[in-house]
């Protein structure tokens with residue numbers, strides 16, 4: 001277990017982020033405050049995850065003395081469209097159809113907030129899905145119900161295992177937390 005000089009708080013409801021932060025050796029508590037996850041329409045797509053991530057951290061600024069608050073946000077960018085979480089099965093189907101046989105980007109941003117100071121880093125992974133049959137997309141949506149996932153898929157689930165041919169970048173960035181970046185950014189807080 002890694003010992004930090006300040007308590008670490010993961011401000012996220014995502015079970016994947018909780019699992020990844022635990023598996024990378026950190027002890028932490030979870031505290032989530034409601035946040036507005038909208039973003040300006042003219043914001044460049046690659047900057048959206050960082051913007052939302054800072055919104056998630058902003059609500060903790062006054063409560064960050066002597067603590068490390070960690071927030072994250074993941075968006076999928078396909079054909080110049082930003083894909084968040086699908087509202088229903090029809091939208092999930094449309095997202096997966098859009099990504100089938102093509103390359104898309106997954107951007108995950110993390111913000112580290114301590115003593116009122118924020119630092120945000122964005123990491124991008126490029127993912128290539130082979131051509132997916134309609135029946136495969138429907139089967140996946142029915143089995144895994146990916147409504148809590150940006151872009152309507154989990155790289156760690158059936159469709160990721162069977163449909164993704166290539167990834168450039170970190171698998172964990174796609175899953176929702178660029179662990180390699182979080183680890184480096186938390187290093188200055190390690191207790192000797």
Ligand SMILES: Cc1cn([C@H]2C[C@H](O)[C@@H](COP(=O)(O)OP(=O)(O)OP(=O)(O)O)O2)c(=O)[nH]c1=O
Nearest residue numbers: 012013014073074149150153154155174175176
């Ligand atoms: C693309 C992709 C996303 N995801 C998940 C990671 C995130 O949980 C989710 C993206 O939604 P987010 O809005 O980034 O996060 P969240 O609402 O789940 O949690 P919170 O805002 O409280 O931190 O999609 C996967 O699990 N696998 C994948 O392959």
